[in-house]
């Protein structure tokens with residue numbers, strides 16, 4: 001029969017494709033399924049999710065700490081995934097937890113081999129099957145926790161965002177460095193800047209909500225950038241004099257940079273502050289050795305060489321907090337964009353704004369010059385999260401401005417003419 005023959009041919013084709021697609025599974029050792037760790041994928045959450053001993057499947061990993069966000073764990077062969085909720089019974093014990101989950105303490109006891117649901121459980125994780133999502137072990141009251149990128153790196157703005165009860169009070173740290181935490185109703189965003197020397201490793205992301213016990217999980221950091229190395233030579237006593245002036249000016253500006261305006265001034269994506277430039281002569285994070293010393297400094301901003309008098313404009317809305325001539329930075333304008341984000345424009349020949357003024361994207365701040373410690377006409381643009389310099393070019397490329405606004409439940413249109 002013609003039809004039957006077609007069916008045999010069809011099955012032969014399917015089997016052939018399967019052999020071609022899975023050569024290792026059929027002929028060699030099976031490739032273990034892997035899972036990239038997200039926030040909340042703790043050992044307990046993974047074990048409930050796959051109903052398997054995930055630690056045993058990963059004998060090389062340190063069991064004394066939770067799996068590191070951004071790394072991969074192996075899953076046992078034929079792992080079946082199941083949805084559910086992981087609960088931590090906080091104050092009020094299991095009864096209060098059951099009420100919050102609209103279930104009975106006996107239902108929770110049934111799924112967790114508890115003989116008596118009224119015994120105190122402290123903060124032991126409990127599993128409730130069902131729902132649409134895999135169980136995750138997040139801070140109490142967090143339905144989810146989203147990161148701006150899965151693996152951290154030096155010289156960028158890193159963030160997390162979540163939704164919680166409107167009254168929730170949250171603090172967060174990356175090892176011993178605090179996040180700026182901002183909110184809007186149920187929305188919360190945490191922001192931190194990693195400097196250009198932030199190393200590889202696994203710092204702890206730690207979050208505390210409403211005085212509950214700390215939640216923490218290690219987070220993987222990589223450094224894949226090809227940093228540029230530059231030698232700078234000062235003669236005579238210039239190096240010491242310059243360093244003293246640099247330190248004094250920096251100390252004063254640090255007071256300004258550490259201010260956190262609790263709402264963003266910006267409403268859309270950021271743009272470059274200068275369009276008519278010749279070339280970028282120095283990028284953020286360039287490693288610098290002075291007079292043959294160690295490469296223990298880095299370039300804190302981006303240098304655009306341009307003709308004197310070229311217009312410098314605001315990349316986004318903000319409030320002018322500095323508009324004056326400084327010793328090292330020369331003609332200087334600093335904008336407060338809100339949420340602890342500041343940007344600076346230096347070596348200007350003319351300053352066209354005043355302290356306290358609110359500027360809109362594209363407003364002219366001043367003109368390119370070579371004032372202060374400068375050897376030619378250029379704009380030095382720096383960008384800070386808190387008191388940490390980050391790479392403004394990555395901020396633009398990642399569109400962190402809109403990622404943050406979305407995290408606060410706010411719209412964030414891109415500028416109409418953003419193609420240049």
Ligand SMILES: [Zn+2]
Nearest residue numbers: 301302303380
């Ligand atoms: Zn510079």
